[in-house]
Amino acid sequence: MRTTTRIGAWVSAALMGAALVSAPAFAGDEAPEKPAPATEKPAEAPAADGKAVFVDQCAKCHGEDGKGQTKMGQKFKIPDMTTSDWQGRHSFERVLEIVRDGIADTKMKAYGKKLSAEQLDAVSKFVKALK
Numbered sequence: 001m002r003t004t005t006r007i008g009a010w011v012s013a014a015l016m017g018a019a020l021v022s023a024p025a026f027a028g029d030e031a032p033e034k035p036a037p038a039t040e041k042p043a044e045a046p047a048a049d050g051k052a053v054f055v056d057q058c059a060k061c062h063g064e065d066g067k068g069q070t071k072m073g074q075k076f077k078i079p080d081m082t083t084s085d086w087q088g089r090h091s092f093e094r095v096l097e098i099v100r101d102g103i104a105d106t107k108m109k110a111y112g113k114k115l116s117a118e119q120l121d122a123v124s125k126f127v128k129a130l131k
Contacts, residue, residue, distance in 0.1 A: 048119040050126030057111060058123070066130040076107050082130045096124040 102110035
């Protein structure tokens with residue numbers, strides 16, 4: 001009978017301990033939030049901002065508005081990229097090619113090794129949207 005009593009006392013103590021661990025510390029306390037499961041994907045980084053890339057990499061010569069009215073732009077006769085004529089002669093693919101590869105024998109340098117593919121795409125889209 002003693003073995004049964006010891007087992008019963010042990011089971012009672014174990015159940016009571018489990019109840020205390022899972023119960024809130026004080027009446028009205030809520031259980032702490034569980035951390036997010038490790039299987040969730042982290043939030044994706046935002047897409048490159050074409051305007052920010054343009055201002056950072058291109059505005060010195062082309063101006064923030066793309067009109068080329070800077071000291072460098074005037075010195076090297078950089079065209080106004082906001083005109084319908086310029087826009088009509090430069091497809092998105094051509095703009096991307098120019099930004100990526102530069103233009104031989106001019107001051108327009110290649111940015112293909114300096115910018116990511118996402119940045120090249122974003123800045124080219126920005127240039128095509130200039131008005």
